Amino acid sequence: MGLSDGFFARVLALAAVMLTLLSPSTSSNSEGDALYTLRKSLNDPDNVLMSWDPTLVNPCTWFHITCNQDNRVTRVDLGNSNLSGHLVSDIAKLEHLQYLELYKNNIHGTIPAELGNLKSLISLDLYNNNISGTIPAQLGKLKSLVFLRLNDNKLNGRIPRELTAISSLKVLDVSNNDLCGTIPTIGPFERIPLNNFENNPRLEGPELLGLASYDTNC
Template structure:
């Protein structure tokens, strides 16, 4: 009886461990697929993405990618890498991502609204690119976001009021774009210096209470 019970216990333990391992591998493969989708849209003249091999079990051995102990992607560091191309919606599948660093490249196109799914994101650094379109309101869902640097792009439209609710924000820089509307003054924006909004010719000064609707008329 005791031997049977023991065998049953270890059999159950093995099955649970195997299941967890398979789940981790599937998730890692999904994240690798997402990153490889990004790679395929980018021009990489300096071959900084040469190690991004989609045939590997997970992307944790790729250069410029950092993972946690569960082989989930937590950092993508591709700042100042002479890359051009577009961001992809698949980046929203990197559930554990904390740092997305793509500054000082030649990234074009828009910021995918799917980045609002990155609930663990701490830093979003897309500054010094050629990104167009608006700042997605979905970024207001990033409740752990501390650093939002979108300066020196070609962004248009208003500063989303959803960002006012991201109380973790310490740094917001949207200078040198073509934003319009007014500058928020509540929530984390109370402590953001006005220099971080400069050189947006159509952006008005800090909003007056009750005039936030002004932003809905700009594009």
């Protein structure tokens, strides 16, 4: 009887391990919740987000989502998808996100400061929308960022000096907004062409010795 009990105990233990391995991870669940929150904040007339089903815990099966081998979300590709609505701070829960592509939509509202917590982010493409408000200084924490394209929106305020600390930044475009103040000239800004700042009527030329001008019009 003891032998039999031991056998069944081992079978039950093995079954428990298998269930643990096959069950979606807690991280996948939280990432799915975050993406579904984004879906609810967007208007989607073409149903491009139809597959974003909250009953499917693992979002790696959803269209426009890419995951790594650990089933963590690394890409959200929703550029030119006829979406409107606004962004949500829950995006910051996608801890392994590398590419956030939401360009050429009709998204309004502001850029959540929480996006600065996406430490793995390589590309943030929000251009050609109707996003307003300021560029969050918290984006300066994105030390892996290479592409930051915010052009053709309704952004105002200064260009955050915190962005000068992103040594990996290769492409920055903030043209066609309503930014003001001066253009930084240090760090990655040394290699950004001036036409990437054009059509900001209140934005002045490059600042002197990296010192921002604090005029009253900004």
